[in-house]
Amino acid sequence: MSDLMKDPLILRQIIMDHYEYPRNHHLTEDEHYHKAHMASESCIDDITVMAKIEDNIVKDVCFDGVACTISTASTSIMTELLIGKTVEEAEAIVKEYYKMIELLPFDEEVLQEAIAFHQVGKQANRIKCATIGFKAIEECIKEHKHE
Amino acid sequence: MSDLMKDPLILRQIIMDHYEYPRNHHLTEDEHYHKAHMASESCIDDITVMAKIEDNIVKDVCFDGVACTISTASTSIMTELLIGKTVEEAEAIVKEYYKMIELLPFDEEVLQEAIAFHQVGKQANRIKCATIGFKAIEECIKEHKHE
Amino acid sequence: MFEVNKVRQDFPLLKKAGESSKPLIYLDNAATTLKPQSVIDAVTRYYTDYSVNIHRGDYDLSYQVSDYYEKTRKTVASFIQADVNEVVFTAGASASLNLVAYGYGEKYIQENDVILSTESEHASSILPWFRVASQKKASIEYVPLTEDGQITIENFKHAMHAKVKVVVIAHISNVLGYVVPIKELTEIAHSFGAIVIVDGAQSVPHIQTRVKDWDIDFLAFSAHKMYGPTGVGVLYGKYQLLDSIEPYYLGGGSNARFDRCGNITLKNPPYKFEAGTPAIEAVLGLKAAIEYIESIGFDAIEKVEHELRTYLINHLKEFKHIKLYNPDATSGIVTLNAIGIPSQDAAIYLNSKGIMVRAGNHCAKILLDVLKTPDTIRISLSFYNTKEECDAIIEALREITLEKCIDLIF
């Protein structure tokens, strides 16, 4: 495991940064986007993710909503990770992320900043927060494939 | 207490007789009758009692429905007891009957054959059966008074 | 190996009965069942170890109890062979049956549509449809029963037609205990485009339920008739159907959001049907009940209950003064009358011998037109009953007379 991942200060910094300055934090009226609305049961996290997928490429991902630090930061990181990837690459990243959440071995290279959440799986009550954005993009991809 | 009341054979005979040959066992379309429909919770006893009360006299009482031996016999006896009485007398009889059911001292004279039920109060689960007809006539009288 | 004496030790009430000199013979299992210790423990454990509300991940206890609650949904799903998001927790079979009548009726029933049912249905399954029918100007039709009160494939076929939109039917009737050929009926109903709503209150505890194999559309049942707590039941529904209908209840927990203009965004099934705090400890108790049933196994349950029934019937049919209404049924329900004795008097006589059975019309009031009697005595068996208990009721029924019934009040 890389040194980076051992340093909570750096990991915390990543999360703080994405929470305070979330990337791609807006929605669009553009009809070419797929849309997934995720409202968790706890009544708080309520996030909408939108994605434009064309020519098998994830052209754009954006999101908005009310959420805790973990949901906001993980969704923000997700958008950055996935934009520009092919659908297959995107799916692979999501899969790798879930592996990490389940505390299984995973590919650090692929997940980049998302490794900030590598220990979140130990806290069962935060898994939902850390995966809400990934679940949403999965839905968008699924919808795209059904077209 | 009279000897009669001590002899279960005689009391049983009274009940059997009223169960097998219930008196005033019919209903009427006559609009001058008050009507009370009593359906007990146990889904079985389902009795309708009708009464014509004029000039402060209980001119007629009749009943019909599906019921157990105790309900049928006690209602049949009630009709015989009350027909021809003034409203006040009828109310007094009903009151005396309830006293008996509650195992309190009561006036045997007034209750006549109804004394067959003098011990029914010891069996809580039959009190409803033994009082259903009396409850019904009470409702009829109440209705009459409200007119 | 099934050993009844060992099984009876699991039920505190039976254990107590075994130790007491006064007989306590419970033969009213169709009304509700006794509870094994493991169910009682599951309920108590909620109070002593969790005691918090569900669906809040904010603290550990709440997370744990929510998780436990959702695990019960999985247990129920695999028990009836459904998917987990097809299992809705309700307050009981009656609540489930009302929910589906409202939800499906409101959305899909039109003027002149027909709801097909039978005259042996329980009030909770048929009355909600009376209301739908009257609101929508639809009508109720009944599959004619055979002389002994059965539904056959033949009769059902004849009763089906293109206007029938919904079939509401008990898998096992609580009055006569016949097991209907639900898979075959469902296939026929579907071929006419109707959906099938199964009242499983009496069947789920006694025979293996296979919702997917049978292809039924909805199934309702209660925990308390399957050795679990009262206050909780299940509505199974095919996911697309659940998704398409409106919930009966609205409130906290079932909506994702709403605004002051009255716009409500509901959650997905099954959650959209679960407004308000549910019966948490009862749900956890239901899990224990299912685990208990599975530890006995349906093979043993069906075999034992059938043996007891056969034993009972074989003796009772010798008695000239006993009328049996369903000698040929296969479930543990035996319906009868002592000729000339109102059922309530007979039941109270049996009570004087420590025997508990149910008298009445069993909430299926329209069946009486078929049986030609206003009410009956219903004996309903469970695997924890014994031959000795059957002997006790056989003896009591052998000697019953109207005089003896009346003499109890002196």
Add this chain to the structure above:
Amino acid sequence: MFEVNKVRQDFPLLKKAGESSKPLIYLDNAATTLKPQSVIDAVTRYYTDYSVNIHRGDYDLSYQVSDYYEKTRKTVASFIQADVNEVVFTAGASASLNLVAYGYGEKYIQENDVILSTESEHASSILPWFRVASQKKASIEYVPLTEDGQITIENFKHAMHAKVKVVVIAHISNVLGYVVPIKELTEIAHSFGAIVIVDGAQSVPHIQTRVKDWDIDFLAFSAHKMYGPTGVGVLYGKYQLLDSIEPYYLGGGSNARFDRCGNITLKNPPYKFEAGTPAIEAVLGLKAAIEYIESIGFDAIEKVEHELRTYLINHLKEFKHIKLYNPDATSGIVTLNAIGIPSQDAAIYLNSKGIMVRAGNHCAKILLDVLKTPDTIRISLSFYNTKEECDAIIEALREITLEKCIDLIF
């Protein structure tokens, strides 16, 4: 004399907490309350000593448990100062609120009528009326709240007018905890010919309820928020009103008879609303819960809860980074945010200190437009909480930072 340490011995979970080294500080009493041993015992006793269904007089056990069940109705009636036949048992406050919305709405609400409510209502009280309003083309209006979220007699008077047919209002809101002057509001509402439906979920456990004195028309509450079991609640209604409305559920137990043509004869209130097997053990548990509350007494409950709240507020208002939304409320509900920290993160931080509170919008989603925050932390107190527990949350909130919240995941 109220002694909190003695009282805590009555609650197994608190007793266990006292013996454990890990803190377990339960401050989420508005979500649900812990259960005293006497309630647990009442529930278990049903399983081990009765275990049969109610409303059947056919055998002794059934008669006894029916009697016990009906005695609970009396206990509830005297607890809220109602008549016994005005007490309907339901599956919970949400079920009660849905029942009355359906029943009253269906019968009495006409096009252009107005239902008056507030923006601090719980989803379970307002959503059913959204549906009534949309079906009947009626509309919902809101009493404007004061800047700190209160309902005043003045505001209410201004909001009332002749088209208002129903007022739906919580006696104590679960978000802000203000006690509304219900008697005065009811008098005003009645003077305009409107009925008043009170959501008592948060008030009944904490202050003496007097339905007759206040003259309210309906009242809904849940057992589980008053130290009783989940799965059971109450709808109080004035008898004539109950008599005039339709039940929400139909089914076994609530009808006296029905025939094949769809004619139903319903029982009288309260029974006509109680279709199906109810949550029997939960009802018996509710009786024990009321007896427990009465053994403590509302004088002590109000005093203790108010002292705890004052203590908490006095400390918390010193913290610059804590925003208090309802410093002036009088009930045991304290609503706040740590500025810059999402409520869920803060709640999970408190959880790491063994403190249980609720984060979120508390199912009163429309209130957020008033508080101008999407969600809050809610602390809700009960008489069994202590100053030491308050100290623990004060300390935790003193030192909370976003960094510390995030660090929990490493």
